[in-house]
Amino acid sequence: MLLTGEEDEIEKVIGSDLKSGSSIISGKCLAKLTAVGNDSYADKLTQKAKEVKHKKTDMIRAIEGIIKFTGIIIIPIGITLFSQSLFLNHKTFSDSIVSTVGALIGMIPEGLYLLVTVALAISATKLARKKVLLHDMKSIESLARVNILCVDKTGTITANKMTVTDLILPQQASQKDLIANQAIFSKYINTISDSNITMLALREYFKSKEKFQNTETTPFSSKVKYSQIKTENSTYRLGAPDILLDQAALEANQNQLTQ
Structure with missing residues (x-):
């Protein structure tokens, strides 16, 4: 779920509430929109997170303590x-x-506030030259207390888009096998109802619009890590190689890709 970051699956029934950021991992869903814009749950969380909390820093509290004691x-x-x-x-x-x-x-230390303001202004200028955007002046004091800064790469610096570059078959496969597999693959992605970014990338790469007829489809599920189509004569699955392939075939494909 994008809203909480949890990976646990939550089963929904008719009448259940869906929060903003929910995604379907298996099956289909018809939902009724009840709140948009500022009334949505996600937007309320965003607005709450953006609220400026006027909390005094340790340095400001220390200065005020000195002034109170002096007073x-x-x-x-x-x-x-x-x-x-x-x-x-x-x-x-x-x-x-x-x-x-x-x-x-x-005896009144009125110069303390002036010195603190000048120091913070100089620090903000130095950070701005390094293209660092400050949320407030208090963050400079927080940064001055940091010894180790750990940064997590999130989706905010990546594009939510995938691209297919090539179709790789086992080394023993012939050109005839390649053409046959491309035809089957095109029919598969046009028959299955999945619409995640992986499937969208595949449909953009394989232009054919042909579909399987008289099929029984099972959408992709993160629990089993594959989707499935049953035809009158065959069963096809698309998913994680460590689930669909045996250990020998998996190692052979890994070796082929790393050569």
């Missing part, structure tokens, strides 16, 4: 400085206020 401790210090200036140094009330305020202003 609290500055009160008794200010009272002490004012009392010393007024009662011990015998200055006037106005002069005591001015000297106390002048001393306290220098």
Whole structure:
């Protein structure tokens, strides 16, 4: 399922709900569309994932802790400085206020926010030169704590399309066998009802529109890893070689392809 990434099969019955991103692994299905656009389940998940969570980073919390501590401790210090200036140094009330305020202003770490902003701006500029797009400024701090970065290649950087380049038969097969197998293969892909990207690529490669007549078809299932067509005289299967071939034939084909 594309929505969750789970590979477990979930059997559906008449009336069951299908979420966005579901795919049929066997059989056919008729579905009624009940929600589109912003009302669909997948879009709601996407919108929720895009919500900006305003969470303070460790550095910001540390700076705010320093400022709070300074703001609290500055009160008794200010009272002490004012009392010393007024009662011990015998200055006037106005002069005591001015000297106390002048001393306290220098204790406020107002430059911390400026230094942090400048550092983050410089880091963002360096990353932008390397074609790195930042989601927010806080991600720079997170990246600074990273020792090992593991990247998973996903479908976002690949095309959801397959292409058939060649039809390879066993080495002992003749040109007559090749033509006969191509004819059978063309009929097979036009008869079976599968419409996955593998089958679409095969239909694009084999242009013939001929079909088998009077057949019993079994669509592809990921459980058995093959599809099947039964005719009056023969049975054909298309699927994973490790399922359809015996060990000797599988090794022979592998050796042929690696030569």
